[in-house]
Amino acid sequence: MTDPTTSILVAGAVLTLDAHDTRATALAVDDSTGRILAVGSSEDCRAAAPDATVTDLGTHVLLPGFVDAHSHPFLSGVVTQEPVHWIAPYVGFPTWKDVTDEFTRVDAATPDGHPVFFNGVDRMLQGAPILTADVLDRYFPTRPAVVLDNSGHLAYFNSAVIAGNGWDATPPPDPVGGSYSRDDTGHLTGLAFETPAVLGAANVVIAEVVPHPLHSAAKWYALMARNGVTLTSEHAYDTPFLQGYEALATRPGCPIRVGLYHMSIGDDPGAVVESSAPDMLWKQGVKLWADGSPWVGTAALSFPYLESEAVAAAQIPIGPSGESNMNYTRSELDGILDEFGGQGWQFAFHCNGDVGLDVVLDCYEAALERHGLLGTDHRWRVEHCGAGRGDQFDRAARIGVTISLAPFQFIYWGDLLDGQLFPPDIGSQWQRFAAAWQAGVQPSLHNDGAVSPPIPLLNIQTAVTRTTPSGAVHGANQALTMDQALRAHTINGARQLGRDHDLGTIEVGKLADLVELSADPMTVDPHELTSRVEVRGTWVAGRRVDLPAFLADVQAIDPAPHRRLATADTHRCC
Numbered sequence: 069m070t071d072p073t074t075s076i077l078v079a080g081a082v083l084t085l086d087a088h089d090t091r092a093t094a095l096a097v098d099d100s101t102g103r104i105l106a107v108g109s110s111e112d113c114r115a116a117a118p119d120a121t122v123t124d125l126g127t128h129v130l131l132p133g134f135v136d137a138h139s140h141p142f143l144s145g146v147v148t149q150e151p152v153h154w155i156a157p158y159v160g161f162p163t164w165k166d167v168t169d170e171f172t173r174v175d176a177a178t179p180d181g182h183p184v185f186f187n188g189v190d191r192m193l194q195g196a197p198i199l200t201a202d203v204l205d206r207y208f209p210t211r212p213a214v215v216l217d218n219s220g221h222l223a224y225f226n227s228a229v230i231a232g233n234g235w236d237a238t239p240p241p242d243p244v245g246g247s248y249s250r251d252d253t254g255h256l257t258g259l260a261f262e263t264p265a266v267l268g269a270a271n272v273v274i275a276e277v278v279p280h281p282l283h284s285a286a287k288w289y290a291l292m293a294r295n296g297v298t299l300t301s302e303h304a305y306d307t308p309f310l311q312g313y314e315a316l317a318t319r320p321g322c323p324i325r326v327g328l329y330h331m332s333i334g335d336d337p338g339a340v341v342e343s344s345a346p347d348m349l350w351k352q353g354v355k356l357w358a359d360g361s362p363w364v365g366t367a368a369l370s371f372p373y374l375e376s377e378a379v380a381a382a383q384i385p386i387g388p389s390g391e392s393n394m395n396y397t398r399s400e401l402d403g404i405l406d407e408f409g410g411q412g413w414q415f416a417f418h419c420n421g422d423v424g425l426d427v428v429l430d431c432y433e434a435a436l437e438r439h440g441l442l443g444t445d446h447r448w449r450v451e452h453c454g455a456g457r458g459d460q461f462d463r464a465a466r467i468g469v470t471i472s473l474a475p476f477q478f479i480y481w482g483d484l485l486d487g488q489l490f491p492p493d494i495g496s497q498w499q500r501f502a503a504a505w506q507a508g509v510q511p512s513l514h515n516d517g518a519v520s521p522p523i524p525l526l527n528i529q530t531a532v533t534r535t536t537p538s539g540a541v542h543g544a545n546q547a548l549t550m551d552q553a554l555r556a557h558t559i560n561g562a563r564q565l566g567r568d569h570d571l572g573t574i575e576v577g578k579l580a581d582l583v584e585l586s587a588d589p590m591t592v593d594p595h596e597l598t599s600r601v602e603v604r605g606t607w608v609a610g611r612r613v614d615l616p617a618f619l620a621d622v623q624a625i626d627p628a629p630h631r632r633l634a635t636a637d638t639h640r641c642c
């Protein structure tokens with residue numbers, strides 16, 4: 069008798085990350101359901117699935133697929149993947165000179181008259197000037213050129229964009245919620261602030277530069293998968309994105325599962341989302357923004373910045389900003405929480421500052437009380453929490469609120485945070501991983517879409533070593549153990565996304581979403597994790613992910629119905 073519907077994977081080790089910390093060497097999968105039939109030795113698995121196809125992965129190690137608990141996967145693909153040029157400091161452009169060399173190279177390599185689009189210039193990290201039209205015209209004297217700031221709050225554009233929109237003769241009015249900088253005569257100088265104005269400046273160019281946004285998004289899915297991710301979420305979802313997400317989720321080889329958080333400022337944030345692949349795509353909750361970003365001085369903080377060169381160059385007000393940086397009043401927040409909390413949605417709340425976190429926890433606690441949710445398994449979340457303190461995490465744990473931390477803030481800005489932006493007692497403690505773990509908020513880790521490349525192993529290495537790429541250690545007291553960091557990037561993320569019952573660990577009955585690593589992260593020096601351990605592949609529901617096939621499949625989809633997704637009026641900063 070043959071049973072072609074089961075398979076067994078044999079590995080050097082299987083780190084299940086289950087509650088008993090079980091280490092195994094094999095698992096058996098029911099291919100028809102993608103669910104795990106057995107975990108144990110290869111003999112155990114052969115006994116459970118005697119006719120299975122056996123694949124031996126040699127010394128490689130299997131873990132649950134990594135979870136990037138907070139992302140923006142569709143838009144990240146559109147604004148970072150070819151034919152857009154990604155020029156963030158940590159993807160090969162650490163200095164302003166590197167950026168301008170790339171400008172020159174791209175201008176020479178692009179056919180005359182074609183527009184160009186760049187994303188990721190970071191004035192603080194790259195030492196870049198303010199890219200007014202005058203500055204950009206030096207590199208792009210004739211073709212339209214748009215450059216997105218790494219913060220996402222700002223776009224720079226050149227004179228050809230101004231002329232192409234007819235804005236040289238008739239400058240546009242400022243849109244609601246955004247603005248354009250102008251000279252003394254009222255003419256635009258090439259800066260657009262906040263989403264509505266950024267879109268006004270960027271839409272025409274990006275629509276021309278990105279002809280197949282679905283394929284761009286698929287490339288970001290592939291980038292995540294190459295880094296071991298199998299599950300993530302969209303934290304700025306709005307209804308126009310559904311067709312794009314649905315198109316990707318329903319491809320048979322889709323490598324990434326996505327939970328959607330509907331922006332509270334979007335169209336019908338309480339709308340139910342029906343996907344024809346609900347295991348791959350589902351609506352998880354509603355998203356709010358408490359404050360802004362510490363790199364542009366818009367986080368709600370109780371303490372001032374240092375009067376340093378870095379702060380002056382970034383034109384950040386010294387502060388402290390306090391509640392003046394909150395995007396909503398408390399009563400506005402109460403209204404949103406009542407409306408959608410009453411409908412049963414989970415919330416996720418963007419918040420970087422400690423003052424912001426106090427307000428969020430005040431509002432959460434009161435709303436949980438009003439809706440009878442205190443003591444229930446509601447899993448309301450807070451995102452990023454750069455300046456969040458241990459006592460705040462303790463309070464979050466008491467009311468059942470969970471935290472998703474942002475190691476990228478520490479990785480790329482950690483050296484500036486500690487001593488340049490803030491004094492060491494504050495800066496070294498940015499992203500308090502250990503305090504969150506000890507509080508019991510079951511923290512996850514994330515990369516936040518295009519803000520940073522999705523590299524869970526780098527996050528894990530950093531959370532365990534508290535060491536930035538320069539080699540400096542900041543706040544060693546906030547280090548996680550390797551086991552904690554692995555759980556933060558797997559089961560804790562799955563729990564926040566409501567999928568811990570079927571994902572996040574390797575256990576009988578769960579879906580076989582796996583990452584294959586070249587070596588065991590528990591046995592290497594954590595400082596060498598990213599240099600000694602490589603991702604060798606992922607599985608989704610027991611099926612080995614084939615990225616070239618997935619990308620070819622998506623590329624073959626007619627782009628016409630999806631073209632407007634490059635410009636959908638839903639872009640919102642992280």
Ligand SMILES: [Zn+2]
Pocket residue numbers: 138139140303516517641642
């Ligand atoms: Zn975000």
